[in-house]
Amino acid sequence: MVKLYLLPLILLLGCTVNSISPSGGGLDIDVDISKESFRHGWAYFSKPFTTKVESRDQDSIQRGRQLYLHHCQKCHGEKGRGDGSLAKALKIAPADLTKLPSGLSDTYILVQIKQGKGNMPMWRDFLTEKQSRDLTHFIIDLHEK
Numbered sequence: 001m002v003k004l005y006l007l008p009l010i011l012l013l014g015c016t017v018n019s020i021s022p023s024g025g026g027l028d029i030d031v032d033i034s035k036e037s038f039r040h041g042w043a044y045f046s047k048p049f050t051t052k053v054e055s056r057d058q059d060s061i062q063r064g065r066q067l068y069l070h071h072c073q074k075c076h077g078e079k080g081r082g083d084g085s086l087a088k089a090l091k092i093a094p095a096d097l098t099k100l101p102s103g104l105s106d107t108y109i110l111v112q113i114k115q116g117k118g119n120m121p122m123w124r125d126f127l128t129e130k131q132s133r134d135l136t137h138f139i140i141d142l143h144e145k
Contacts, residue, residue: 056137064138067131071123080142092118100143110136 068076075090077083080097087094095117100109113132116122123132 056140060134060137061141063131064134064136064141067127067135068138068142071126072135075120080139090119094120097139097142098145100139104143106136106140109139113139 068080069078073084074086075082075084075094076097077087077094082094082096084094110132112120113127113135114122114124123135127135
């Protein structure tokens with residue numbers, strides 16, 4: 001019976017010793033997250049990575065244009081300037097997609113489409129992965145023109 005009480009104590013002591021031992025690498029106070037990965041106690045963390053967005057082709061851009069006209073035009077306007085027919089009714093004006101910051105990654109736009117922002121709804125439940133990427137390609141193309 002006494003042996004059963006010792007097991008949790010041994011486990012707790014083992015965890016504590018490992019987390020404070022210099023060779024265990026645990027309890028880092030000044031963590032350098034610029035490394036590819038680092039250890040903090042029992043957990044290993046790695047740098048976030050971006051998802052790969054396929055290269056843009058004219059077919060993808062055209063499919064994205066059709067999606068844009070069906071789902072986005074009412075708020076963002078036909079040319080993406082944030083002047084759609086519903087724009088005035090919104091508390092937050094829709095983004096002018098022609099004036100996006102230069103150097104904005106495809107992944108950033110893809111995430112904005114999926115997660116939504118402000119009045120913009122989350123489209124992740126309504127668009128497939130391929131549709132989201134096609135729409136991303138169209139918005140990038142719209143921005144570059």
